[in-house]
Amino acid sequence: MQSVAAALARLGDLAATPTVSRLANAFALAGHELALVGGPVRDAFLDRPLHDLDFTTDATPDQILALVKPLSEAQWDIGRAYGTIGASLAGETVEITTYRADSYDGTTRKPDVVFGRHLEADLLRRDFTVNAMALRLPQLTLVDPAGGIDDLLAKRLRTPSTPEVSFGDDPLRMLRAARFTGQLGFTLDLDTALAMEKMRDSIRIVSAERIGDELSKLLVSKDPRAGIEVLMESGLAEIVLPEIPGLQLEIDEHHHHKDVYQHSLTVLEQAMGYEKSRGNLEAPDLIVRLAALLHDIGKPATRKLEPGGVVSFYHHDVVGAKLAKKRLRALRFDNDTINAVARLIELHLRFFGYTEGAWTDSAVRRYVRDAGDQLERLHILTRADVTTRNRRKADRLGFAYDDLEQRIAALNEQEELGAVRPDLDGEQIMVVLGVKPGREVGEAYRYLLEQRLDDGPLGEEEATRRLTHWWAERVQ
Template structure:
C-alpha cells in the first residue's frame, strides 16, 4: 500500500511539473503575441521614470495559453501621470475608473487597463475599499483575491514576480489566497463567489482552508449587491464546469444567499425514484443540456438561458411534493409553481427582463412533452406546443431531451424516440403551414370591416378567437374564416351589418 502511495505521489508531482513547464511555454508564446503593444507602453512608462507590470488575470491567462486582447497592467505612476503617458499614444483614453486609480486605453484593437499600485483598506461593512495608492508591486499583489491572480511580469525586463507561489498553484490547479482566506473574504465577500466561479471557469480546486472560510463566512455575502452577485453567478453558469461551481456553492452554504431554491431541492425525491434527490437530477440535466448545446453548436457562446432553465426546471418540486397512497410521490403542477419561483428569484438577482421571461417560460413548458405519449397528440396540440414556445423552441427541444435522466436504457431510448417523432411532426406541419408565424386567417382590418367595428377590445377578442381556431384546425379558407367570425359575433350579441363579404361586382350590377 505504501509503495503504491509513493508511486501515485511521484506521478502527481511529475504531472504538476509537466503542467508547470507547459504553463511557462504558454506564457512566453502569449506574451510574445501581445509584446508590440506591451513593449511600446512599457517604453513610454520607462521614459517617464516609471515601472509597468502585466498583472493578475492577464498573467494567469497567459500562463494558461488563453490571453485575450483585454490586458491589465499596474504601475507606480499615479493616475494623472498615467493619463499623460498614454495621451498621444493610445487610439482612445477613458477615465471612468480613475477614482480607483485606473485609466483605460485602447491601441490597435487591444484594450489596456492601467492601475496605480494599490494598498487599500476595507471597512468590512460594505465591499468598497478606502482607496490608497501603494509604492511597490509586492504590496499590490498581496491584496489580490487569489494567488493565481497575484503574479506579475515587469514588461521591460520580462521579470516574473511571484511572491505567493501562484505559478505552482496554477500548475496544481489549486485555488488559495495570498493573505489568509478570512482576511481576504472579510475585505471583499464577493471573492467567495468568485472562488466558485473559478472552479467552474478554470477547473481549479479550492484549498481546504479556503473552503472552510467560505463555509464559516457565507453569510457575509449579504453585504454584496444583487447586481454583483448576478454577474459572478452568470460567469459561473456559462463556465465549462458549472456543476462543480454549484456544488461548491451548495456545500459551503453560499447558495443559501444566492439561489436558495437549489439546495432546497435536496429535500425532494423525484417521482421516478431513480435519483438520490431532485438536486442531483437537476445537476445531471444541466450537464446533459450543455452536452446538447456544445454538440449542436460548438462554436456558439454558452447558452445562459438554457443552462439556468436546466438547473432550475424542477425547483417547484419541494413545494408541490405529495406522498400518495401506496408509497408513491407526486409533484403535480410543479412546472407552474417552478416558473413563478424562477421569475421571483431571477428578478431578485436583477437579471434582464428577457432572461427572466425566457427561463421562466422554459420551466413552465418543460413538462408538457410528457403528455405526448407515443404520438397521441393531435396536430392542434403540436401547433400549440410550437406557438407557446415561440423562439424558445430550439432551447425547449434541448431542455426536454436533457431532462431524460432515467437509468432504464429501454425507457430512455423510448423517450428519445418519442421526441424524435414530435420533432418530425413539427417539421412536417411547418412545411405545410407557417408555424413560426401562426396568425388568424383574417387580420384586424378585415375583422373591423366585416363586423362593422371600430378599433377596441372586441376586435382583439375576435382576433384571439380566430387564432384559437387556426391552432385547432389549421389554415381556414377565406369564406370559412368569415363564417366562423360571424358565428362568433352572433354568440357575443354583436350586431353584424347585413352585408355579404364579397368583392363588389365590377359591372356595378
C-alpha cells in the same frame, strides 16, 4: 498546463504586439513601471486564450491618462477614483490601474482607496495566488510573490494572504472561488474552503447585481457543477440561491423518488451537451443553463406523499416558473432572461403528454406557439430532462421527441409555424364586422387565431365565414 518556459514565450509574444510594446515603451520613457497582471499571465500557463489586457503601474491616474492619450483612439476614466484608466489602442481595450494598498472597514465592499508604490504589495492584496502574478514590462520579468506558479501546477485555489483577511476585505471573492473551480478546473485548498464556510454570512453585504453576475459566470463556465458543489458545501448556496439546497428533499423508507438535486445537476450537464451538438444556439447559453438548474425548484413546495409509496409534484412546473422569476428578479437579472427562463420552466413538462397519446396537429401548433422564440431552448431542456437509467425508457422518450421535432418541421414547412397569424388581420376584421377599433376587434382576432391553431390555414374566404358566424352568435 504549459511549462514555465512555454508560458513566458507566449507572454513574450504578447509583449511584442504593437499595443503592449507601445504602452511599455511609453511608460518606461516616462520613468514609470508597468506590468501585465492577473488573468493574461495566469492563462498563459493554462494554455488559454489571452484576453483582457490588464496592467498595473506606479503612475497615478492623471499620469496614466497623460501617457495613453497620444497612443489611443479613446480613453475613459470611469474608474479613476479606484485608480483605473481605460483606453482603446489599435482596436484593443486595455485597463491600467495604479498600484493599490487599500483598507476595508468590513461592513461594505467599498475600500478606502489608497494608492501603493510597489508591485509586490499590490499583488499580495489580490484574490488568489494564481491571479497574483505579473510580467514586468518591457523587461519581461515574471513576478510571483505568493507562489502562484506552484498553485497553478497543483491546480489549487489559495489566497495570497490568509483567507480570513482576503474574504474579510471582499466577500465576493468567495463566489469567485466557486466560479474558478468551474472555470479553471481547480480545487480549493483546505484553509480556503474552511474560511468560506465560516465566513459565508458576510456575502450578505455584496450587492445582488454582483452576486448575480458571479453566478452567471459560474453557470457559463466549463464545469458549473463543480462550482455549484462548492457553493453547497460552503453553505453559500443557502444565501445566494436557496432554491438549490431546497432540492435536497428528504426521502423516507416508504416513499421513494429520485434525488432532485442530483437530477438537476445532471440535467444541467446534459443540456450543456445538447448546446454543442445541436448548434442552433451560441454556447454557452446562460438561459438554457439557468432553466436546467432551476427547472424543478417547484418540487419542494408541491411534494405530496401518496398512498402506495408514490410521491407526486403536481403543478411544480407552474410553481417553479413563479419561484424562478422571483429569485432572478432578486438577483437583478434582465427581464428578457427572467421571462425566458420562467417560460422554459413552465413548459418543460408539456412534452411528456406527447408520449401518452398522439398529438393532433393543433396540439403541435400550440406547443410551438407557446414556446415562441424559446422553442430551440425548450427542445434542449426537454431532452436533457430525461435522466432515467432505464435504457428502454430513455430510448422511447428520445424517439418520441425525434418524432415531435419531425412533425414540427413538417408543419413549419407547410405553415410557417413560427409566424402563425389569423387569416384576417385587424383591418380586415373591422371591415367584415363593421366595427371600429376596440375590444371586439381583439376578441375576434383571438377567435381567428384559435381557429388557425386548431385547423391550420383557413384562407380568407373560410375565415370570413367563420368570423361572421361567430359574430352573429355572439351578438344574439
